[in-house]
Amino acid sequence: MALGAPRRGLLMLLMALGLTQGDPVRTSWEQLINCTCENPHCRGPTCQGVWCTVVLLRQEGGPPEQLRGCGRLHEELCWGRPTEFLHHHCCYSSFCNQNMSLELQVTRTPPEEPRVDSQLPLVLGSVLTLLALLGLGALGLWHFRKREKKHWVLHSELGESSIILKTSEQGDSMLGDLLDSDCTTGSGSGLPFLVQRTVARQVALVECVGKGRYGEVWRGLWHGESVAVKIFSSRDEQSWFRETEIYNTVLLRHDNILGFIASDMTSRNSSTQLWLITHYHEHGSLYDFLQRQTLEPQLALKLAMSAACGLAHLHVEIFGTQGKPAIAHRDLKSRNVLVKSNLQCCIADLGLAVMHSQGSDYLDIGNNPRVGTKRYMAPEVLDEQIRTDCFESYKWTDIWAFGLVLWEITRRTIVNGIVEDYRPPFYDAVPNDPSFEDMKKVVCIDQQTPTIPNRLAADPVLSGLAQMMRECWYPNPSARLTALRIKKTLQKLSNSPENPKVIH
Numbered sequence: 001m002a003l004g005a006p007r008r009g010l011l012m013l014l015m016a017l018g019l020t021q022g023d024p025v026r027t028s029w030e031q032l033i034n035c036t037c038e039n040p041h042c043r044g045p046t047c048q049g050v051w052c053t054v055v056l057l058r059q060e061g062g063p064p065e066q067l068r069g070c071g072r073l074h075e076e077l078c079w080g081r082p083t084e085f086l087h088h089h090c091c092y093s094s095f096c097n098q099n100m101s102l103e104l105q106v107t108r109t110p111p112e113e114p115r116v117d118s119q120l121p122l123v124l125g126s127v128l129t130l131l132a133l134l135g136l137g138a139l140g141l142w143h144f145r146k147r148e149k150k151h152w153v154l155h156s157e158l159g160e161s162s163i164i165l166k167t168s169e170q171g172d173s174m175l176g177d178l179l180d181s182d183c184t185t186g187s188g189s190g191l192p193f194l195v196q197r198t199v200a201r202q203v204a205l206v207e208c209v210g211k212g213r214y215g216e217v218w219r220g221l222w223h224g225e226s227v228a229v230k231i232f233s234s235r236d237e238q239s240w241f242r243e244t245e246i247y248n249t250v251l252l253r254h255d256n257i258l259g260f261i262a263s264d265m266t267s268r269n270s271s272t273q274l275w276l277i278t279h280y281h282e283h284g285s286l287y288d289f290l291q292r293q294t295l296e297p298q299l300a301l302k303l304a305m306s307a308a309c310g311l312a313h314l315h316v317e318i319f320g321t322q323g324k325p326a327i328a329h330r331d332l333k334s335r336n337v338l339v340k341s342n343l344q345c346c347i348a349d350l351g352l353a354v355m356h357s358q359g360s361d362y363l364d365i366g367n368n369p370r371v372g373t374k375r376y377m378a379p380e381v382l383d384e385q386i387r388t389d390c391f392e393s394y395k396w397t398d399i400w401a402f403g404l405v406l407w408e409i410t411r412r413t414i415v416n417g418i419v420e421d422y423r424p425p426f427y428d429a430v431p432n433d434p435s436f437e438d439m440k441k442v443v444c445i446d447q448q449t450p451t452i453p454n455r456l457a458a459d460p461v462l463s464g465l466a467q468m469m470r471e472c473w474y475p476n477p478s479a480r481l482t483a484l485r486i487k488k489t490l491q492k493l494s495n496s497p498e499n500p501k502v503i504h
């Protein structure tokens with residue numbers, strides 16, 4: 001490997017993690033405003049961002065301190081999340097943070113010590129974990145210039161917990177360095193297991209950002225960097241096991257697939273806790289994003305294309321030492337697609353995925369009793385005609401679901417000034433939390449597909465998307481588009497002369 005390659009790799013990882021301090025990404029729907037800037041990262045007395053913010057922090061053992069700055073610096077504390085949880089405030093007009101003041105509330109003893117503290121004696125007691133720590137230390141010495149890191153204690157507004165927040169210099173990502181190719185397992189996408197365990201035990205949970213059918217997702221902090229921690233409920237341990245297995249056996253690093261960091265299983269008060277730690281994306285899921293955001297056609301295309309790139313990478317088998325088996329997702333939906341800060345999508349939740357490799361003709365279906373989300377089930381799943389022994393069948397069901405995700409995107413796209421509210425697929429045909437029978441009646445017996453908005457015909461790109469949806473929804477599964485065809489068609493649409501504005 002050339003000398004510069006690890007640094008370049010690191011930079012790319014940092015960019016993927018959204019940790020580099022570049023200019024804010026500007027999109028047509030964002031207006032930059034000036035803010036008062038008084039924090040250690042400020043380059044001047046003002047900064048530009050999407051919003052201004054005031055954060056109350058206290059250096060370890062020191063007095064509380066108010067820091068002012070731009071949303072972009074503190075966005076993990078603000079974006080689309082319940083802001084009352086942390087002691088901070090965001091506002092949205094120029095210099096609105098100048099005279100704003102926050103006061104420290106009385107903090108009670110935290111109900112639970114941060115995991116890093118409570119687990120430390122155990123970690124040190126374990127010879128194996130100690131070895132991992134030594135390994136980490138050695139890696140640290142080898143990889144990083146030593147930089148002084150400031151330790152902050154951040155108090156929650158409700159006084160229910162206090163967490164240690166270590167701020168690192170912008171762009172100085174320990175996670176990025178750790179995930180650099182030199183210290184990954186080689187076979188899978190992850191770190192060696194002992195390092196994964198060590199990282200997991202150093203994560204402090206900050207705020208719950210989502211609840212799914214089978215668990216919760218938290219924003220956590222690892223050495224000052226935000227990470228997402230999915231905590232699986234014990235009845236969904238097979239999803240944790242499957243996702244852990246896939247990330248650790250398959251090389252799955254791709255811009256449009258959620259980046260894996262670590263997996264961990266701990267025993268706590270006689271119950272088992274299952275964690276999956278991944279990159280954190282502050283916009284949340286595509287479902288969350290579409291609730292808040294209407295889209296210009298070029299942003300709709302960008303979201304669709306990046307999601308299609310992720311799906312095509314999952315579906316394709318790559319041969320050779322750096323290869324991967326073909327993977328079908330089986331629970332594709334807008335809640336399982338995340339929106340990154342560069343407004344590209346990445347695909348998450350591999351708990352139900354199946355793998356296939358042509359050479360050995362081995363189909364690995366896993367052992368998960370969970371089924372996909374009923375609303376997104378293809379007709380052949382609902383009428384139980386799917387050929388479960390044929391890998392292609394699973395890819396075809398992903399394409400059906402992808403068409404539904406495209407439909408959700410297009411409803412939120414503005415054409416000639418017209419846009420619709422967010423709705424889930426089949427909102428007008430089935431009740432909330434539809435049963436298998438509800439879905440079967442609509443999709444198999446009545447053969448309904450979602451209504452494609454008429455206005456799409458007025459835009460060359462969106463009429464392309466409309467046609468694509470129809471071809472994802474053929475009742476005959478093998479007649480549907482492939483993920484590769486979808487990706488290529490979207491690339492063509494984005495390069496077409498009528499649409500010169502798409503930002504890649």
Ligand code: ADP
Nearest residue numbers: 209210211212213217228279280281284285335
């Ligand atoms: P479901 O897919 O059933 O909604 P999940 O447990 O997978 O449940 O996720 C719950 C929610 O947590 C998501 O809809 C999303 O809002 C949020 N979320 C999940 N993963 C991340 C992540 N890596 N970064 C930020 N938010 C996330």
Ligand code: MG
Nearest residue numbers: 212335336349
């Ligand atoms: Mg999910």
